[in-house]
Amino acid sequence: MSATATRTGARHQQSFDLAAYLADRTEAVNRALDRFLPRATTRPATIHQAMRYSLFAGGKRMRPALSLAAAEACGGSPEEALPLACAVECIHTYSLVHDDLPAMDNDDYRRGKLTNHKVFGEAIAILAGDALLTQAFEIAARCKGWPRYPHQAIILELTHAAGSGQLIAGQVADLEGEGKKISADQLKYIHERKTSALLCCSARLGGMSANCTVAQLKALTDFGYHVGLAFQIIDDILDVTQTSERLGKTAGKDTKAQKATYPNIVGMERSKQIAQQLTHRAFDALRIFRGKAVALEALAMYLLQRDR
Numbered sequence: 001m002s003a004t005a006t007r008t009g010a011r012h013q014q015s016f017d018l019a020a021y022l023a024d025r026t027e028a029v030n031r032a033l034d035r036f037l038p039r040a041t042t043r044p045a046t047i048h049q050a051m052r053y054s055l056f057a058g059g060k061r062m063r064p065a066l067s068l069a070a071a072e073a074c075g076g077s078p079e080e081a082l083p084l085a086c087a088v089e090c091i092h093t094y095s096l097v098h099d100d101l102p103a104m105d106n107d108d109y110r111r112g113k114l115t116n117h118k119v120f121g122e123a124i125a126i127l128a129g130d131a132l133l134t135q136a137f138e139i140a141a142r143c144k145g146w147p148r149y150p151h152q153a154i155i156l157e158l159t160h161a162a163g164s165g166q167l168i169a170g171q172v173a174d175l176e177g178e179g180k181k182i183s184a185d186q187l188k189y190i191h192e193r194k195t196s197a198l199l200c201c202s203a204r205l206g207g208m209s210a211n212c213t214v215a216q217l218k219a220l221t222d223f224g225y226h227v228g229l230a231f232q233i234i235d236d237i238l239d240v241t242q243t244s245e246r247l248g249k250t251a252g253k254d255t256k257a258q259k260a261t262y263p264n265i266v267g268m269e270r271s272k273q274i275a276q277q278l279t280h281r282a283f284d285a286l287r288i289f290r291g292k293a294v295a296l297e298a299l300a301m302y303l304l305q306r307d308r
């Protein structure tokens with residue numbers, strides 16, 4: 001990523017130092033996660049080491065960054081958004097640990113390191129995923145709550161995104177679609193649930209931590225939905241065009257597993273066009289913030305142009 005991202009196509013044409021923004025926010029998120037998680041020496045140490053192994057393996061922290069940037073767009077502070085940003089990252093990491101298991105995608109590498117089950121064994125990896133998911137709800141339950149968004153709203157937000165109607169539904173449809181010819185509409189169903197739901201939830205929770213208005217929450221929902229879909233299309237493209245070293249996970253897995261992807265359903269060029277259109281829809285959603293959503297705009301552009 002270049003140090004300065006210029007957001008051609010974004011509403012507010014100005015340069016924004018996204019590299020510095022991400023470095024700063026990632027450090028804050030890592031410090032907070034370290035505080036929220038049991039220490040690696042807490043008994044039974046194996047499970048806490050396994051949770052920390054995947055959580056601190058070098059993820060891009062895009063979901064927490066979206067939460068913090070969404071809070072800022074709504075006039076809130078990164079500090080207030082941090083617990084919810086960390087809760088989402090715990091859920092995301094759990095989903096990756098389980099996704100990599102032999103019974104699922106059976107992968108050896110994630111975030112540039114051996115997968116959790118390769119290091120700790122399958123049983124501990126399953127439990128580490130379970131514990132990270134549970135940890136997310138503890139962090140959320142301990143957050144302060146806001147007048148428009150008390151704890152019940154926050155917890156429901158997480159259960160909705162992570163439950164059997166969204167994240168799990170996407171994973172089930174993905175598994176059931178392997179080796180089958182599926183339509184673009186069915187693929188969109190998978191992407192909406194497997195990927196977009198949690199990215200959308202990240203943006204919404206950021207807004208909630210700023211006690212955002214109904215109109216702001218609707219704008220963040222619209223933004224997160226479109227960015228989330230673009231994110232997965234780019235992920236499909238990178239699976240074909242990048243090396244395993246660059247991605248930090250095994251490249252070419254979708255083709256090998258005979259998974260339906262945007263590139264193999266609509267072609268590479270059309271996939272890039274669709275990702276661009278979705279990103280522009282995301283920019284449109286930010287109009288309501290009148291120039292205060294520069295970090296969200298820069299993140300959306302980065303997610304479209306990323307190469308890992």
Ligand code: GRG
Pocket residue numbers: 058059060061062092095096098099111167168171194195232235308
């Ligand atoms: C309940 C057994 C059980 C499993 C749940 C829901 C689920 C497993 C898996 C879905 C997870 C998945 C692989 C979603 C796709 C989203 C995606 C492209 C993730 C990669 O996100 P990045 O690139 O990763 O942000 P980093 O490592 O940078 O955080």
